[in-house]
Structure formats: structure tokens, C-alpha cells
Amino acid sequence: MATMVQALRMALHYGEENLGVKNIFGEDVGPPLGGVFTATQGLKTSWNSPLDERGIIGAAMGLAFAGSRCVAEIQFADYIYNTIDLLKLAGNQCWASNGMWNLPMTVMTPVGSGIRGSIYHSHSFDATMTHIPGWKIVMPSTPADAYGLLLSCLRDENPTMFLIPKALTRVRGEELLPGEPEEKELKAMIDAPLGDRSQWKARWPEIGDYSIPLSQAKICRSGNHVTVVSYGRTMPLCNQAADALAQEGISVETIDLRTLWPYDWSAIVSSIKKTGRVLYVNEDTEVTNFGEHLIRRTVDELFYELEARPRLLAGAFTPGVGLADPLEMASVPQLGSITEAIRELAHERA
Amino acid sequence: MKRGSTTKNASGSQGRLSGNASSSASKKIPPAMIASGLNGKKQGLRAEKPSALTRSSEVNRMVHAPTKAVSPLVKNGLAKKFRLDPELLVKIHDHMVKTRALEERMIKMFKQSDGYFWLGGPGEEAFAIPLGMNGKVGQGVQYDFWHLHYRSSGILMPMGLDPMGCIRQMKNVVADPHSGGRNFANHLSIREWNVVPITSTIETQYLTSIGSAIAQKQEAKDSLTVVTGGDAGTAEGDFASALVWSSRPGNELPLFMIVTNNSWGISTASCTQHGDKIIADRGKAFGIKTRQINGLDVEESWFAIREAMDYVRTERKPFLMEATVSRMYGHSSATGANLVAGEADPIATFEEQLAAADIMTPKEMSDLREEYNAQMMEMAKRVKEEPMPDPSTIYDYTYYGQKGRYW
Numbered sequence: 001m002a003t004m005v006q007a008l009r010m011a012l013h014y015g016e017e018n019l020g021v022k023n024i025f026g027e028d029v030g031p032p033l034g035g036v037f038t039a040t041q042g043l044k045t046s047w048n049s050p051l052d053e054r055g056i057i058g059a060a061m062g063l064a065f066a067g068s069r070c071v072a073e074i075q076f077a078d079y080i081y082n083t084i085d086l087l088k089l090a091g092n093q094c095w096a097s098n099g100m101w102n103l104p105m106t107v108m109t110p111v112g113s114g115i116r117g118s119i120y121h122s123h124s125f126d127a128t129m130t131h132i133p134g135w136k137i138v139m140p141s142t143p144a145d146a147y148g149l150l151l152s153c154l155r156d157e158n159p160t161m162f163l164i165p166k167a168l169t170r171v172r173g174e175e176l177l178p179g180e181p182e183e184k185e186l187k188a189m190i191d192a193p194l195g196d197r198s199q200w201k202a203r204w205p206e207i208g209d210y211s212i213p214l215s216q217a218k219i220c221r222s223g224n225h226v227t228v229v230s231y232g233r234t235m236p237l238c239n240q241a242a243d244a245l246a247q248e249g250i251s252v253e254t255i256d257l258r259t260l261w262p263y264d265w266s267a268i269v270s271s272i273k274k275t276g277r278v279l280y281v282n283e284d285t286e287v288t289n290f291g292e293h294l295i296r297r298t299v300d301e302l303f304y305e306l307e308a309r310p311r312l313l314a315g316a317f318t319p320g321v322g323l324a325d326p327l328e329m330a331s332v333p334q335l336g337s338i339t340e341a342i343r344e345l346a347h348e349r350a
Numbered sequence: 351m352k353r354g355s356t357t358k359n360a361s362g363s364q365g366r367l368s369g370n371a372s373s374s375a376s377k378k379i380p381p382a383m384i385a386s387g388l389n390g391k392k393q394g395l396r397a398e399k400p401s402a403l404t405r406s407s408e409v410n411r412m413v414h415a416p417t418k419a420v421s422p423l424v425k426n427g428l429a430k431k432f433r434l435d436p437e438l439l440v441k442i443h444d445h446m447v448k449t450r451a452l453e454e455r456m457i458k459m460f461k462q463s464d465g466y467f468w469l470g471g472p473g474e475e476a477f478a479i480p481l482g483m484n485g486k487v488g489q490g491v492q493y494d495f496w497h498l499h500y501r502s503s504g505i506l507m508p509m510g511l512d513p514m515g516c517i518r519q520m521k522n523v524v525a526d527p528h529s530g531g532r533n534f535a536n537h538l539s540i541r542e543w544n545v546v547p548i549t550s551t552i553e554t555q556y557l558t559s560i561g562s563a564i565a566q567k568q569e570a571k572d573s574l575t576v577v578t579g580g581d582a583g584t585a586e587g588d589f590a591s592a593l594v595w596s597s598r599p600g601n602e603l604p605l606f607m608i609v610t611n612n613s614w615g616i617s618t619a620s621c622t623q624h625g626d627k628i629i630a631d632r633g634k635a636f637g638i639k640t641r642q643i644n645g646l647d648v649e650e651s652w653f654a655i656r657e658a659m660d661y662v663r664t665e666r667k668p669f670l671m672e673a674t675v676s677r678m679y680g681h682s683s684a685t686g687a688n689l690v691a692g693e694a695d696p697i698a699t700f701e702e703q704l705a706a707a708d709i710m711t712p713k714e715m716s717d718l719r720e721e722y723n724a725q726m727m728e729m730a731k732r733v734k735e736e737p738m739p740d741p742s743t744i745y746d747y748t749y750y751g752q753k754g755r756y757w
Binding site for chain 2: 037050054055064091094101136
């Protein structure tokens with residue numbers, strides 16, 4: 001099974017060959033490194049940019065204005081914050097021109113905790129990004145979804161933000177992509193060797209056009225007692241919690257939102273109407289969190305369907321994620337806290 | 351000659367300028383061209399798309415044609431000896447006057463509460479019109495891209511900018527062709543000519559210009575990207591980004607970077623904030639070809655722009671130009687939009703030169719100005735009757751092609 005980062009690489013290659021991607025760039029994106037998480041190794045259109053995040057986003061916008069589809073990477077989401085006005089600008093160009101212009105561009109950036117990245121390699125970005133209209137925003141939790149969602153981003157006529165949960169980049173999926181070779185063979189084909197890479201070239205497997213439509217959530221576990229909505233790093237934890245709680249007789253329905261904007265509200269509505277209880281889980285800081293918006297909408301539109309108050313389990317509202325293991329573990333939701341939150345919600349009296 | 355007699359749109363930039371290259375310059379002002387909005391057949395939200403090749407060859411013809419003998423009115427050595435063909439000078443003057451008439455009408459509209467905010471470029475015409483006239487205009491990567499700031503109506507006027515569209519944007523009516531009533535005056539956007547939406551965010555255009563220049567470097571032979579901004583904005587890091595990205599060794603970009611220096615940043619004098627005496631010199635550290643020019647002089651601007659553009663088109667490398675301009679009505683309506691004493695008027699200077707060279711008479715120029723003023727006033731009257739945007743459309747085009755609430 002491919003890892004998420006291998007899936008991303010194969011999707012980008014597919015984009016180069018079939019979807020008109022002409023430039024994949026960012027800091028250390030081109031050879032020899034191919035990205036600090038290796039998501040861009042071996043790609044024929046990848047190149048290294050100056051160490052200039054604003055230049056990277058601006059260049060992507062300009063390429064998109066010129067009709068040249070591109071993928072720009074910000075090495076860590078922690079460093080995307082000085083481009084906020086450009087993200088806002090990219091998001092409003094179609095609206096500001098009353099539909100005249102569109103920007104077919106994709107920005108991808110690793111987000112969140114999980115690698116003991118300390119204050120500036122652990123930031124989440126979904127809370128901030130979901131405040132910026134005009135973008136389509138995705139965040140996968142499996143390699144197959146990463147592949148399929150990235151292909152859809154590369155087809156979209158709008159700016160798309162691809163948030164990579166860095167904790168999951170080396171996690172293997174449970175499902176094979178169509179045409180995906182077995183694990184060792186895939187590694188030999190598309191993982192650059194250590195040491196001198198000057199003569200190395202990737203051999204790309206024939207992966208088919210496996211797309212996942214944007215705005216389509218996925219029901220990961222079906223259940224009747226509690227709805228849990230999540231995405232990215234916390235999604236597999238929610239599924240693990242659901243599996244564990246099933247042993248206690250608690251039936252949990254887990255939904256992987258996958259696309260944050262425009263999100264699949266109908267999937268959430270259907271589930272809440274069935275369970276009457278909902279927990280939103282993500283690891284961005286809890287104040288003005290995207291989950292708070294979802295709770296507000298839940299209350300506004302589904303109040304009379306609810307049997308218990310809707311909940312949010314999110315990251316602590318702290319200036320950063322501390323480096324020490326106990327600090328990081330306490331800063332963002334973990335399996336234990338997720339399991340407990342679901343259990344508590346399931347047992348709350350209606 | 352009858353200027354505008356064969357033109358297709360209001361500016362006259364599309365058709366032949368008339369006559370042949372060696373014909374005498376007109377001393378008579380013809381009937382002013384019919385501006386869109388006055389003639390029912392020529393009304394429309396957008397001027398017709400001009401032919402880049404047609405105009406380009408026409409401009410070439412005029413520049414390289416023998417210049418008409420200097421008029422006897424040139425006296426005491428004070429009159430300027432023009433290098434450009436009189437026909438072209440008359441055409442440039444026409445665009446300058448038309449641009450000024452448009453801006454002054456929009457200022458009046460602001461003062462009459464027919465618009466919430468005005469800012470624009472009176473004082474930049476001597477540089478702006480030659481720049482626009484030398485562009486390769488069209489849609490797509492084979493044509494020039496324009497990442498402009500909000501003082502750029504003069505650049506677009508010779509391309510065929512429809513003043514009515516500007517006035518509609520000033521009044522933020524639904525028929526505003528640039529933003530549908532969503533953005534300020536002079537925040538122009540014309541996809542057919544690669545004019546990307548002008549934004550209020552100072553200097554971000556220097557970043558976006560990088561991208562279209564990359565695309566042109568990769569896919570086009572002689573098109574280039576133009577980016578303009580003011581002197582105060584060069585304090586932003588985005589300006590430095592453009593210098594860095596356009597001069598990457600082996601990946602130099604066909605980017606024509608322009609700083610129009612009016613010596614002010616809203617109310618703050620540049621000399622109190624900037625230690626650099628010549629902004630263009632900042633390019634030298636990157637090996638970028640640079641030049642500082644007097645942007646108040648038509649011919650100096652014309653030849654400098656052509657030389658720079660030729661270099662960028664053929665060498666596929668960047669150029670940084672600093673043009674001294676004036677800011678005749680201050681920063682914007684936020685500072686009153688009143689005529690500022692002491693600010694140079696490039697049109698007045700140019701008209702003195704044209705008269706002294708016997709290319710146009712003062713009456714001809716005065717008549718032309720009155721004609722355009724009258725046209726702009728009529729447009730402003732008309733636009734008052736036009737509908738405002740429908741509130742139900744606020745979500746439209748958050749995404750491309752999307753209408754209505756999307757969530």
C-alpha cells in the first residue's frame with residue numbers, strides 16, 4: 001500500500017501527464033530534495049524557488065492568471081501566515097471581477113502536530129483557511145483520498161488549498177489505488193535513493209484516473225448513537241475510538257469531511273438526524289475553530305433534532321504546540337481524549 | 351486629416367490614425383470622436399478588442415517615419431524639437447486629454463456623491479499613454495500581461511478603454527464591467543487584454559507579475575509582463591520579491607517593472623521614509639537593467655519605454671524603470687481630491703510644446719478638452735439612471751461560474 005506522500009507524488013505525476021500541470025514549485029520542492037516530506041520527488045516540472053512564501057503564492061497566482069496550471073508548496077503551514085492577504089486576494093479575484101477571472105491553482109502545505117515539530121512546525125491551518133472565501137479546501141486522512149482529492153483539485157477552476165496532515169504522510173493506506181504495484185516495487189520505482197540522486201529518475205506506475213469529487217464526505221463507520229465529524233490527523237483516531245466504543249455497545253458514526261469548503265453539509269445533516277448527537281473533532285485551536293461554525297449551523301438548522309448539546313474537541317488555545325512529548329500530547333486531541341468525549345456524549349441524558 | 355474617422359471605438363486606438371506617414375500633421379481639430387455612451391450604436395460595457403498587431407505596426411510606422419519639418423512657430427530655441435511623428439503626437443495628446451477628462455469627471459462625481467471613493471492618475475498621463483500604446487494587447491500568454499496599480503486609466507485608454515465602464519465603476523452600478531459594482535474606481539479588470547484585477551493591496555501586483563512572466567518565459571516568444579506601482583510601495587517586501595524572482599540566474603523573467611515616483615505615500619513624503627535616492631538603482635544589485643526617467647515628458651517616456659520593452663521582449667530579461675510623475679489631485683478623495691498647487695501638469699507642458707511646434711493650436715486643444723469634458727459629463731448623467739446591483743447577488747462568483755448561495 002502506498003503512503004500518503006507516495007500517493008501525493010503519483011497524483012502530481014498524473015497531473016503533469018494528464019491535467020496540464022506545468023509548474024510544481026516551492027522551497028526545496030525540486031531536485032535534489034523533492035520536498036522536505038518528499039512529496040515532489042522525481043517530478044519533471046518541479047523546481048526550487050527562492051525562500052519567499054509571498055513570492056511563491058504570488059507566482060502561483062500569476063501563473064494561474066496566465067492560464068498555466070500550477071502547484072505551489074509552502075513547506076510548513078506555519079510559514080504560510082505571512083501570505084494571508086495573498087490568499088485572501090486569490091480567493092476574491094473571481095468575485096471582485098464579477099466572475100471575469102478564475103485562478104486554477106493548487107497550494108499544498110503540511111499541517112498539524114505529530115512529528116514533535118515544536119512551535120513552528122506543528123501549526124494547524126484549517127481554522128484560518130476556512131475563514132477565507134473563494135478557495136476550495138481539502139484535507140485527506142488516507143493515501144487513496146489524498147490521491148483522489150488532489151486530482152480533483154488539479155481539475156478545479158478555482159484556487160484549491162490542499163492541507164497535508166503531516167503526521168499521516170508516512171502512514172500506509174488500507175486500499176490500493178487502481179494500478180498500484182505492491183509496496184516494495186512501488187518504493188523502488190518512485191522513492192529517490194539516499195545519497196547521490198543526480199542520475200535517478202522515477203519510474204511511474206500507471207495509476208488510473210481515480211478522482212474523489214470535492215465536497216463529498218465519507219462515512220467511515222456507520223452508527224446510530226453518536227455522529228463524529230473530523231478530518232486529517234484526528235480522523236483515524238476517531239475511527240479507532242469508534243471501534244473501541246463498539247465493544248461497549250456505543251454505535252458511532254464517523255464522517256470524514258475531506259473537503260472543508262464547500263463542505264458536505266447534507267452528509268452531516270443525515271447523520272445527525274439519525275443519531276441526535278454530534279461531536280466535531282479537529283486539532284486546530286479551539287477558539288474561532290471551524291468546528292465552532294459547524295456547531296453554530298447545527299444549532300441553527302438542527303436544534304430540534306438534537307438529543308444532547310453538540311460538542312467540539314479541538315486543540316488547546318495556546319500560542320503554540322510545545323516540543324516536549326507531554327506538552328504536545330496535551331495540546332491536541334489524542335485517542336484517549338477523543339474516546340472519552342464520544343463516550344461522554346453518548347451517555348449524556350437526552 | 352480626420353482623426354477618428356476610421357476608428358472603431360471611442361478612443362480611436364483601434365483603427366488607422368488616417369493619412370500616410372509622411373503627410374502633414376493636422377492643424378485642425380476634427381470633430382471629436384464619438385465616445386461610447388453618446389452614440390447608441392457604440393454603447394457597450396466594453397470597447398471592442400483592438401488588434402495588437404495592427405496597432406503595433408501602425409505605431410512603428412509613425413515612429414520611424416520622417417518627422418515633419420518643425421514649424422516656423424518654433425522660436426527662440428524654446429520650443430521642443432519633437433522626434434516623434436506629429437500624427438503620433440496628436441494621438442498621444444488625444445488620449446492624454448481624454449484620460450484627464452475622465453478622471454476629472456470622476457472627481458466631480460465623487461464630490462456630487464455619485465460614488466463613494468475616487469483615486470486615479472492625473473499627472474501620470476505623459477508616461478501612461480506611451481506605455482499603453484506600446485503594449486502587445488490581447489488575451490493569453492502570447493500577449494502582454496498587465497499587473498497595474500490604481501492610477502492606470504491612462505495606460506489602458508489607448509488600448510480602447512471605455513470611459514463609460516470607468517464611470518459605471520465609479521458609480522458602482524450593476525453594469526460596471528470591471529467589478530459589477532463591487533470595487534473602487536480605477537480598480538479595473540479586463541481579461542480580454544490580460545489586465546488582471548487591480549487591487550487596493552499595495553505592491554501585491556509585483557508578486558503576481560512574477561507568475562505571468564514565468565508563463566511567458568516558458569511559452570511565449572516576445573510577450574512580456576508589465577507591473578506598475580508607486581514609490582511608497584517599494585518599501586513593501588513584495589517589491590524586493592519581484593527583483594529576486596525576476597533575476598534568478600538562468601531563469602530571468604521578461605518582466606518590465608515600473609515605479610511611478612510621485613514622491614508621496616498618501617500624506618507622507620518619500621524623502622522622510624526612504625534613504626534610497628534613486629529607486630531604480632535597487633535593481634542594479636540584481637544585475638537588472640535599470641533606468642530613471644522624467645515621466646512628465648512624453649517623448650522621453652516614449653523612447654525609454656520602447657527601448658526597455660524591446661530589451662525585455664528580445665532578451666527575455668527584466669527591466670526596472672523609475673518614472674518621475676506628479677500627483678495633481680493628491681492621493682485620492684480621502685485627501686480631498688483637490689488640485690494641488692505646485693504639482694506639475696504634463697498635459698499643460700505638452701500642449702505648450704505642441705503649440706510651439708505648430709502641431710496643434712491652443713484652440714484646437716481647448717476644443718478637444720471641452721469636447722471630452724462634455725462627453726464625460728453626459729456619461730455621468732446617464733449612469734445616474736442605471737440600476738445598482740441586486741442584493742441577492744452577493745454570493746455570486748465566489749467560485750468560478752457559481753451563482754447564488756453556495757453553502
